[in-house]
Amino acid sequence: MANFNKVIVAGNLTRDPELRVTPQGLSICKLGLAVNRNYKTANGEEQEETTFIDVDAFGKPAEIISKYMGKGRPILVEGRLKTDSWTNQAGEKRSKLKVVLENFQFLGGRGEDSSRSGYDSAPAADSSAASTPGDYESKDIDEDIPF
Numbered sequence: 102m103a104n105f106n107k108v109i110v111a112g113n114l115t116r117d118p119e120l121r122v123t124p125q126g127l128s129i130c131k132l133g134l135a136v137n138r139n140y141k142t143a144n145g146e147e148q149e150e151t152t153f154i155d156v157d158a159f160g161k162p163a164e165i166i167s168k169y170m171g172k173g174r175p176i177l178v179e180g181r182l183k184t185d186s187w188t189n190q191a192g193e194k195r196s197k198l199k200v201v202l203e204n205f206q207f208l209g210g211r212g213e214d215s216s217r218s219g220y221d222s223a224p225a226a227d228s229s230a231a232s233t234p235g236d237y238e239s240k241d242i243d244e245d246i247p248f
Contacts, residue, residue, distance in 0.1 A: 106181040106182055107179070107180075107181060108178075108179070108180055108181065108182055108200050109177070109178070109179045110134060110136050110154060110177070110178050110200070111136070111175065111176070111177040111178070111208060112134045112135050112136035112137065112154070112175070112176070113134070113135050113173055113174065113175050113176075114132060114133060114134060114135075114170055114171065114172050114173060114174050114176065115133035115134065115135050115153060115172065116132075116133050116172050117170075117171050117172050118130045118131070118132050118166050118167040118170055118171075119131045119132075119167075120163060120164070120167035127159060127160065128159065128160055128161070128163040128164045128167075129157065129158070129159055129163055130157070130158040130159075130162075130163035130164070130166050130167045131155070131156070131157055132155070132156040132157075132158065132166065132170075132176075132178075132202075133153065133154075133155060133156075134153070134154040134155075134156055134176070134178065134200075135151050135152070135153055135154075136151070136152045136153075136154060137149055137150070137151050137152075138150045138151075138152070154199070154200055155197070155199040155200070156178055156180065156199065156200045156201075156202055157183075157199060157200070157201050157202065158202040158205070159201075159202070162202060162204075162205060163202075166205065169207065170207070174207075174209065175207075175208035175209045176205055176206070176207060176208055177205060177206040177208055178200060178202055178204075178205050179202070179203055179204040179205065180200040180201050180202045180203045180204070181200070181201050181203060182198055182199070182200060182201075183198075183199055183200070183201050184196050184197070184198050184199075185197050185199065
């Protein structure tokens with residue numbers, strides 16, 4: 102049986118990103134994302150539903166997000182679902198579903214008011230993209246790839 106675990110969500114950060122670095126030097130950034138859904142009920146009343154999602158980013162994407170993003174800023178996140186399980190102090194088993202970031206895209210224009218300095222100069226690319234166009238030229242590219 103085939104397995105597929107992919108999530109794409111766009112929303113606003115609920116808090117400033119929390120960056121920490123492990124003793125081994127791995128950057129980890131924790132984000133809170135609010136995703137809104139607007140809909141009409143059967144009797145025509147407009148409703149808004151908000152879903153709160155925890156996101157973990159690792160490595161260079163974690164560093165970029167923590168540098169350029171702040172509470173309220175819009176972002177598109179592509180990743181995979183992961184369940185964290187633990188036992189609380191009362192001995193009860195708990196679990197939480199979150200997203201592990203694989204790619205991202207900053208959303209919004211440069212002219213918008215930004216609460217974090219440096220946002221206007223942030224790179225507008227996902228985490229898998231090279232930082233400059235020249236970076237693609239310096240990598241070995243296999244010409245036999247069929248796409």
